Amino acid sequence: MKAVLFLFVLSILSTIPAFAADVSPPGENNTVHVTELYSDIESFDVTLYSTQPEENLSFEVLLISSERMRERTLDRQVLLLGSFPAGVEVRKVGFWNVSNPERGAYIVRARLLDGGQVVSELEYNFAYGSSSAPKLQVNDLVPNSQGISVALSPKEASLFDIEYMLISGSDVVYSTKSEKLSLTSAPDIFSAPWGTLLENNKEYVGRVKIQTYSPQREFISSSERFTARDDAEITYIYEDETGASATVFGRSQVPFEGNLTFSVYGLAENSGNRTSGLIESIRARIPVLLNNEDETIEVAWNERLPEGVYRLEIELLGNDGDIIERRETIIESDLSAVSNVSQINDTDNGAVTPGENDEDGIPGFSSVAGIIGLILVSVFLRKTRR
Missing domain, CATH: 2.60.40.10 (Immunoglobulins)
Incomplete structure (x- = not known):
């Protein structure tokens, strides 16, 4: 009877789309807040926005098991934000450390803290291990120093978006998105090159986040680590x-x-x-x-x-x-x-081949003409002196 009741509750949860709810303190005009939150049992990503520069903010994320109306914290991640620019959306990604997760309902609670005080809070609900399979399945994911590739197979014909993310630590250092992609019946591979420079011998995480739209908005994510290499x-x-x-x-x-x-x-x-x-x-x-x-x-x-x-x-x-x-x-x-060496020696010794400097091709003609000219000049000068 308990097993039947559990499956009934789980089927109800699987029909409810995952969603984020803003639970920030009411009546406060905060300059910085959490604008978007997503999570599954392996990882989460969050988007932050501020209307003015901020310093020394921290971010706390809790993974909570909601079983039989009782909450149990399974993991806690704390990210230090440092300097926070104004007017720019900042993306952060974290990875849960949960072994052998149980099927059921989960809550992700994200809190933005300023000096220990909560200035913005957002919750995200999702179900893990439901009997309702997603429309798409990630068969393989391969990130490397060139880019990232993902192999998808469809449960049914689908239109979807893929966001490719390059992650260093908790920072999304590069992301690009392909929209209105399609799969009908056969699996296919989708790829994107990295549009930023990588550091040699540094570890990164390649992550894809896939969004489908019907019958309801759903997300699928997958991540793999790799070490960047010059190649x-x-x-x-x-x-x-x-x-x-x-x-x-x-x-x-x-x-x-x-x-x-x-x-x-x-x-x-x-x-x-x-x-x-x-x-x-x-x-x-x-x-x-x-x-x-x-x-x-x-x-x-x-x-x-x-x-x-x-x-x-x-x-x-x-x-x-x-x-x-x-x-x-x-x-x-x-x-x-032999011919190569002889040519080099002839050049070094200054040898001149016959006819090289003679227009008439007669060896020594220029020298003889010069001597005769000198003799004629000498005779002329002697006659002049007399």
């Missing part, structure tokens, strides 16, 4: 006996400030791909990259590689000097080593 990949390389280049593609909202290392090794003859030794290594800095940005880095060898086959190794180094990717390829040079 990039090599998408294209080019190489020859004069130098090499590599195109790097950014894959993170952590600013990528890494390097590329180009190393050329000789290959020993008749030994397959066995390396005979390092010939040259060049390290080049990559301009700062963000997600979906690319840059091409070019380097030139100190000298053209003589005829032969070489192994080129390219390493992509991250912000911390770690190797993110390594690529190898072959350089095949057709440049003869």
